[in-house]
Amino acid sequence: MRRQHKAVLAASLALGLLAAACGGDDDDGDDDAGGRDGPAISIGAQDFGESAILAEIYGQALEAEGFEVRQQGLGGFRELLFDTFEAGDINLAPEYVASELEFLNGGAGEATGDVDETLAKLEPLLEERGLVAFEPADAVDTNSFVVTQETADELGLETLSDLAEKGQGLTLGAPQDCEENAFCLPGLERVYGLDLSDNFTPLEAGVIPTSLKEGAIDVALLFSTDGRIAEEGWVLLEDDQGMLAADNVVPVATQELVDAYGDDLAEVLNEVSAALTTEDLIELNRRYDIDKEDADDIAADWLRENDLD
Helix, strand or coil, rough: CCCCCCHHHHHHHHHHHHHCCCCHHHHHHHCCCCCCCCCCCEEEECCHHHHHHHHHHHHHHHHHHCCCCCEEEECCHHHHHHHHHHHHHCEEEEEEEEHHHHHCCCCCCCCCCCHHHHHHHHHHHHHHHHHEEECCCCCCEEEEECCCHHHHHCCCEEEEEEEEEHCCCCEEEEEEEHHHCCCCCHHHHHHHCCCCCEEEEEEEHHHHHHHHHHCCEEEEEEEECHHHHHHHHHEECCEEEEEECEEEEEEEEHHHHHHHHHHHHHHHHHHHHHHHHHHHHHHHHHHHHHCCCCHHHHHHHHHCCCCCC
């Protein structure tokens, strides 16, 4: 799917007028206003709201600087993302440092709470696939395990250690990739000795909160930045033994795209990442999940508020 924003259309029209005007003064124009020579940037968004919002934020920031951008919803998660990179259908995507490392290393448990240390382990694995990571944001979004206040009160649940001790029979609702995700079923068993594989219900991400609210599941895997956790008064169980790691937002691109645009591409992406906070993600997700606003509108507002449009 291709989305052309008004800023790019206006810039293209302006370029046409300049070209038609003989003897125009090139020094008076904006070098970026007419677009850039190089490949179109095709951004892949995974199948959850935050990924769509981040894809729009980075994409609209790039469009504002004259890059040609296409948005592509993938309809799946990390495995499909890398397949799509390999097929050449996308060349840029918002990602998460620790989760991406553990996906590429087969769940070896190398990710830590230190984002620089975790990124240093990730970069060689990306390089093997012809990919490059840019500077990570301070914004962090980890997996989180959530129960209703009623369940927490009934069983005395505050931490994941409590869940391991008292929640053996509870049903976990999570996306399908929970079975391989180092920060889902494998992590619970490795760090907490909790095996919920027999009580695991695979669900689409958008269905999980409703399933928890209606009692169809007892424990929900949600992102820690999901605005519905506070909205519904749910209890986010503390990761008291440090299973979760530095899942900072990070843009990842193909080496080919980096070679084509160099520092010009990096400057835009890094400037966006430098402004993005965890608190921003919570508010952006709240608008998407609760207020039901469109990802492109949410992104445009954030960019404007941060003087990045």
